[in-house]
Each structure stands twice: as structure tokens, then as C-alpha cells.
Amino acid sequence: MFPLISIIVPCYNQAEYLDECLQTVLEQTFQNWECIIVDDGSPDNTEEVAKRWVEKDSRFKYLYKSNGGLSSARNAGIEIAAGEWILPLDCDDKIGNQYLKLAEEKFNENYKIIYCNAEKFGSQNGFWQLPDYSRKTLAVENIIFCTAFFRKNDWKRVNGYDTNLIYGWEDWEFWISILKDGGEVYKINEICFYYRIKETSMITEMSSIDGNMKIMTSKNIIYKKHIAFFTKELGSFQSLYKQNKKLIAENNHLKNLLNSKRYTVINKIFNLFKL
Template identity: 60%
Template sequence: MSEFISIIIPCYNQAIYLDECLQSVLDQTYSNWECIIVDDGSPDNTKEVTEKWIEKDNRFQYLHKQNGGLSSARNAGIEVAKGEWILPLDADDKISSRYLELAQKEFDKDYTVIYCKAEKFGVDNEFWDLPDFSQQALAQTNIIFCTAFYKKKSWEKVDGYDTNMLYGLEDWEFWISLLKNGGNVYRIDEVCFYYRTKENSMITELSQTRKTMMLFHIEKKHLDFFHQHLGSMHHLNYEKEQNQKKAEYYHNQLQKLINSKRYQLTEKIFSIFRR
């Protein structure tokens, strides 16, 4: 029997994109799935749009909850999900018709996370060039988008998405929780995920103050992980100071050269030939 997959789509003020997103789910070549649309107290017509899709196919489900943020909405959907495997998908993004099929072929190979190559569309239309996975790379920045497969029991093991991550970066924190103690990651060698870029998004609107708050929370929660792969904060500060000293040294050397009589004489000679 083929594995059952639960696709979780939180929606808050994204109903305008929801049809396109759900059509990409309906187009899947792999049929053993359910799709739970989580209305996170959205003030738009998310419910009406979803009801239309439920009439088309009863594999679509609607779940309403009080607004609590993206992490809370994903957790609510996964909590009621029946699938062994979970695939989060944001309401403004899309997946290719073969994404579930290609991922399912890898389910029996002991992978913790399965994802794919990706493209951006919307304001930017380009291949999304992400680094290959390594814990070192993950410690530096998020390198896996949210729409990746993992087992529900893995989500349970790390207590789900951190609801303290109210202002973004929740995916990065989740992947660190899931993978910092080991785990195998596989990337499908095909573009199966399409990330919508907009003038305004949760990421672009993330103020520096809020971003600092989220980064501080992640660092505090996973300090051992960052120490292991990036070194201590003191070591990073020392390297920063050394790099600043090197930059100042080379700047001073350049200034000495520019101010030297030899350099000024050379410039005069060149100016004569330029005439």
C-alpha cells in the first residue's frame, strides 16, 4: 500500500492565490493524499474559496482556527493530519504535478527530510540556487524552503513548529530542531517547488528589530548547534576584529601609496599620454 501524505496549507489573507496553489495539488500524479487548508482567522474569503475545492474533491479539508501565526496554523493542521508524511505548502506557492510521486519513491530510504530544486516566480523569475545541505551550511542560514517532506512522528519528536517564531524564520528553526542531532536529507534533482516573490511579503517586511528578536531566540534555543558548527561568539567576535584590523591595514597602505611622490609622478606621466 502506498504511503498517505498530508499537505498542510495555512492561509491568512492569501485567498487571492489559493486557487492556483490548490490546482497544483489537485494536479498531482500521486493520488494518496489529503490537503488540509488551515484558515488562521483570515479576514478574507479563504473559507469560500476552500469550500469550492472541497466540492470538487473531498481530499481537500477546511480547518478554521483563531489567528495565531504561521507556526500555530501549521501545527494545528499537522495535529489532525492522518498522513505518515507531511508536506507544508504556503497558500501563495505551487508544486509541480510530480512532486509527491518523486518524493514517495524515496520514502523507504531512511531520509529525515526530502525536498527538491526550486524556482522563483512573480516579481522575480529565476532558478532558486540554494547550497547543498550540510549542518555547517544550515548553521549559517536557512537552506531548505518550507515545502519539504518529513514524517509526522519527526514533527512530534521536536514538539512541532515553535510558536514563539511570530515574525518569520520559523522554517529555519524547525529544520535545526529536526536535523541538529543527525538525520539524512535528500534533494530531488528536479524543479518541483515554485516560490512566489512579491513586493511585500513576511520576509521583506521583517524589520531589523523583529529579525534580531527571532535570531536571538533561535541562537539561545540552539546554542550548542551554533557552537559546534560556527564556533563560540567570542571566537566570531575575535575573527571580526581581526578582519577589521586587516581592512584598516590595507586601507592605510593604499593611502600611503596614493600619497607617495612616486605614485603622483606616475599619474602625471599617464595623464600626458591620455591627452
């Protein structure tokens, strides 16, 4: 008996991409899946588009919730998922038709996370070059995109995606939570994930001054939450401090904001480990 895979598709104000995304789910060669479309209080016609797919194939399911952000939407979908294995898929991205099949072949080999090679499309095109996985590299940066397979039991064990991370980086924190106490990762040597790059996206917005502040806010939450992991893998907070120091040096306004009362506790943590 093949295991059930639950694909979780959160959608907020991006209904224009939803058909293209869900078509790649429907085209999977592996058939034992369910796809939960989570409408995160979207003001557009997400409900209308999603319900057409529910009528087309009963494996598609629709869930509406009030707006709570990406982590909240993923958690809501996973909560009702029936599958042992979970695959998040943002509604503007796509997957190759062999992705579920190639991943399922590795489900019995005790991997914590299974992912693949990826390609960008949209306003940028080409192979998405990411560093090979290691725990030390994961401590420096996120090297696994969101559309990777994991067990629902692991999601429960780490209390899901952190809903405090409203400005992004929730994937990085989630992978750290799952892997920090051990576990293997497998990368399929095929391009099975297609990541849409838009002219205006969360990533491009993060390049602004306000975006840098949001990055710092998210990273500070992650650093505080997983101090033991970062210390174990990096030896100290020296690397983290240097990253922040470089960011601060790039913009005096950002420096003033980081020296404000709001960041007093965080600055003390970094200064504690400063050489």
C-alpha cells in the same frame, strides 16, 4: 500500499492565490494524499474558496482556527493530519505535479527531510539558487525552504513549529530541531517548488529598520534555543557575533535598540563568546 501524504496549506488573507495553489495539489501524479487548508482566522473569503475545493474533492479538508500566526496554523493542520509524511505548502506558492511522486520514491531510504530544486515567480523570476545542504551550512543560514517533506513523528518529537517565532524564521528553527541530533537530507534534482515573490512580502518588509529588529528577535530565540548545535557546528559563537556586529554597524538606530534593556541577556551571550 502507498503511504498517505498530508499537505498542509495555511492561509491568512491570501485567498486570491489559493485556487492556483490548490490546483497544483490536485494535479499531482501521486494520488494518495490529503490536503488540509488551515484558515488562520482570515478576514477575507478564504473559507468560501476553501469549501469549494472540499466540495470538489473529498481529499481536501478545511480547518478554521483563530488567528495565531504561521507556526500555529501549520501545527494545527499537522495535528489532525492522518499521513505519515507531511508537506507544508504556503497558500501563495505552487508545486510541480511530480513532487509527491518523486519524494515518495525516497520514503523508505531513511531520510529525515526531502526537498527539491526551486524556482521563483511573480515579481521576480528564475532559478532559486540555494547552497547545498550540510549541517554546518544550516548553522549559518536557512538553506531549506518550508515546502519540504518530513515525518509527522519527527514533528511530534521536536514539539512542532515554535509559535514564539511570530516574525519568521520558523522553518530554519524547525529544520535545526529535526536535524541537530543527526539524520540525512535528500534533494530531488528537479524543479518541483515554485516560490511566489510579491512586491510587498515578509522578506521585503524585513529589509526595513523594523524588519531588521524582527530578524534579530527571531534569531536570538533560535540561537538561545540551540546553543549546543551552533557551538558544535561553528566552533564558537564568533560567526554569530560577527553577523550581529555587521548588522549593528549598518544602522545606529538599530544599535541603540540592541543595546537597550530588552536585549541585555542576548548581548551577554554574544559577548561571552566574542573574541
